[in-house]
Amino acid sequence: xxxxxxxxxxxxxxxxxxxxxxxxxxxxxxxxxxxxxxxxxxxxxxxxxxxxxxxxxxxxxxxxxxxxxxxxxxxxxxxxxxxxxxxxxxxxxxxxxxxxxxxxxxxxxxxxxxxxxxxxxxxxxxxxxxxxxxxxxxxxxxxxxxxxxxxxxxxxxxxxxxxxxxxxxxxxxxxxxxxxxxxxxxxxxxxxxxxxxxxxxxxxxxxxxxxxxxxxxxxxx
Amino acid sequence: xxxxxxxxxxxxxxxxxxxxxxxxxxxxxxxxxxxxxxxxxxxxxxxxxxxxxxxxxxxxxxxxxxxxxxxxxxxxxxxxxxxxxxxxxxxxxxxxxxxxxxxxxxxxxxxxxxxxxxxxxxxxxxxxxxxxxxxxxxxxxxxxxxxxxxxxxxxxxxxxxxxxxxxxxxxxxxxxxxxxxxxxxxxxxxxxxxxxxxxxxxxxxxxxxxxxxxxxxxxxx
DNA sequence: GATTTGCATTTTGTATACATTGTACAATAT
DNA sequence: ATATTGTACAATGTATACAAAATGCAAATC
Numbered sequence: 001x002x003x004x005x006x007x008x009x010x011x012x013x014x015x016x017x018x019x020x021x022x023x024x025x026x027x028x029x030x031x032x033x034x035x036x037x038x039x040x041x042x043x044x045x046x047x048x049x050x051x052x053x054x055x056x057x058x059x060x061x062x063x064x065x066x067x068x069x070x071x072x073x074x075x076x077x078x079x080x081x082x083x084x085x086x087x088x089x090x091x092x093x094x095x096x097x098x099x100x101x102x103x104x105x106x107x108x109x110x111x112x113x114x115x116x117x118x119x120x121x122x123x124x125x126x127x128x129x130x131x132x133x134x135x136x137x138x139x140x141x142x143x144x145x146x147x148x149x150x151x152x153x154x155x156x157x158x159x160x161x162x163x164x165x166x167x168x169x170x171x172x173x174x175x176x177x178x179x180x181x182x183x184x185x186x187x188x189x190x191x192x193x194x195x196x197x198x199x200x201x202x203x204x205x206x207x208x209x210x211x212x213x214x215x216x217x218x219x220x221x
Numbered sequence: 222x223x224x225x226x227x228x229x230x231x232x233x234x235x236x237x238x239x240x241x242x243x244x245x246x247x248x249x250x251x252x253x254x255x256x257x258x259x260x261x262x263x264x265x266x267x268x269x270x271x272x273x274x275x276x277x278x279x280x281x282x283x284x285x286x287x288x289x290x291x292x293x294x295x296x297x298x299x300x301x302x303x304x305x306x307x308x309x310x311x312x313x314x315x316x317x318x319x320x321x322x323x324x325x326x327x328x329x330x331x332x333x334x335x336x337x338x339x340x341x342x343x344x345x346x347x348x349x350x351x352x353x354x355x356x357x358x359x360x361x362x363x364x365x366x367x368x369x370x371x372x373x374x375x376x377x378x379x380x381x382x383x384x385x386x387x388x389x390x391x392x393x394x395x396x397x398x399x400x401x402x403x404x405x406x407x408x409x410x411x412x413x414x415x416x417x418x419x420x421x422x423x424x425x426x427x428x429x430x431x432x433x434x435x436x437x438x439x440x441x442x
Numbered sequence: 443g444a445t446t447t448g449c450a451t452t453t454t455g456t457a458t459a460c461a462t463t464g465t466a467c468a469a470t471a472t
Numbered sequence: 473a474t475a476t477t478g479t480a481c482a483a484t485g486t487a488t489a490c491a492a493a494a495t496g497c498a499a500a501t502c
Contacts, residue, residue: 013291013455015279038483049457051272054484058236058279064376070234071463071484086373090315097314152307152384155285156377163373234485260454270487275454292454292493445502452495462485471476 014048019056021046026065026076027165037066037074063159081219084164085212091160092208094153095141099200101148102192110147114189117143122182133178134168140185144192164215171214180210235269240277242267247286247297248386258287258295284380302440305385306433312381313429315374316362320421322369323413331368335410338364343403354399355389361406365413385436392435401431 121136191200412421
């Protein structure tokens with residue numbers, strides 16, 4: 001485990017600070033799957049007491065990022081290729097649901113916002129900082145999610161996306177993939193604007209399938 | 222808030238016992254939406270210290286059953302009709318996904334198991350204890366979930382179902398509804414056996430729609 | 443009378459102490 | 473040599489103590 005540093009925010013309770021810190025460390029792979037999360041050593045590393053650590057671990061547990069065995073402690077959950085496929089299978093379905101709802105509910109302003117976030121993405125295309133680009137991608141999808149006006153759907157999609165956080169850079173590393181991505185986004189926007197549910201779902205499915213391929217390729221290598 | 226009693230299980234840590242107890246109390250409506258969850262009073266009521274209470278609340282928070290405001294504490298989340306519709310909208314989609322996967326993956330034994338759990342449900346039809354019947358219904362759906370062989374899907378569906386726990390008795394109270402339910406289950410089994418995805422999804426959608434109607438009727442009354 | 447200020451109380455946030463359980467390893471018995 | 477048991481140690485589980493913030497209310501001020 002690398003050195004951990006608290007992402008300090010005075011307005012947040014320590015448990016949330018610890019939670020965010022640990023989650024990020026796990027998703028980035030800084031704490032590896034299978035590694036034990038020991039309360040005392042984490043408390044020392046982060047300079048807080050065991051209490052906030054424990055409460056953070058409880059949350060990680062419910063998110064499925066760590067596995068608890070009573071009296072033995074927490075270990076970072078292993079993620080198998082099967083797990084990832086499961087996540088993507090559900091996500092594909094819900095993304096299709098999201099664009100369907102977007103087709104039905106999107107206003108003129110919503111379409112505008114979609115186009116703007118798409119534009120922002122394009123502007124970042126040549127940005128060497130891939131993190132920026134990845135976040136522009138996230139924001140694009142966030143706009144679609146918001147349009148669905150379904151809190152539960154948004155919550156679940158955000159969680160599923162989080163599960164794949166550590167692979168988020170993979171599918172935008174490649175220049176060719178990136179232009180495909182832009183094209184797919186454009187297609188989706190167009191379909192939503194035309195309120196063409198069938199097409200929107202088709203493009204969306206395609207979009208996720210491409211991600212799946214890239215990630216699967218990365219994992220089996 | 223009624224008296225709470227711990228659901229004691231010597232093999233579970235107190236935090237989990239408290240978590241299960243509080244969750245059930247919230248879902249059953251024994252602790253009402255808007256009500257505050259105060260650590261000290263809960264600790265006294267349940268006869269444990271604040272620590273397990275706090276850890277249980279952290280989990281309830283992530284499940285969306287309570288809302289935390291830093292330095293102010295936890296209150297039971299209000300559930301609006303809109304929230305329920307959101308839940309059902311997502312659930313409908315994922316239930317359809319589940320039966321589709323079931324059509325593709327079900328073995329002979331799986332079909333047998335489905336029929337058995339369906340039979341058990343029928344046997345409980347005249348059981349005056351509605352809880353038993355409700356649980357037989359749950360077990361039927363569990364079989365379908367298991368057949369999908371998608372952990373993430375199962376986890377999300379279980380969570381969504383939990384959100385509706387407090388209404389689970391509504392749609393089996395009525396004798397007429399009950400026979401409809403049985404018929405719908407039979408239809409779904411048949412479609413899965415025939416590997417007829419279209420029909421299976423159709424029946425499944427219908428099944429959820431009926432629940433939605435019953436619950437909506439209950440709520441708007 | 444309305445508003446503000448200050449204090450007491452309550453409640454949550456965090457740290458620490460104590461209890462219990464699990465683990466590793468060595469010593470002993472078979 | 474293997475199995476078993478006992479013991480020390482380490483980690484988690486639980487309780488409690490202390491700190492800090494929020495709340496309610498009363499007194500003071502305008």
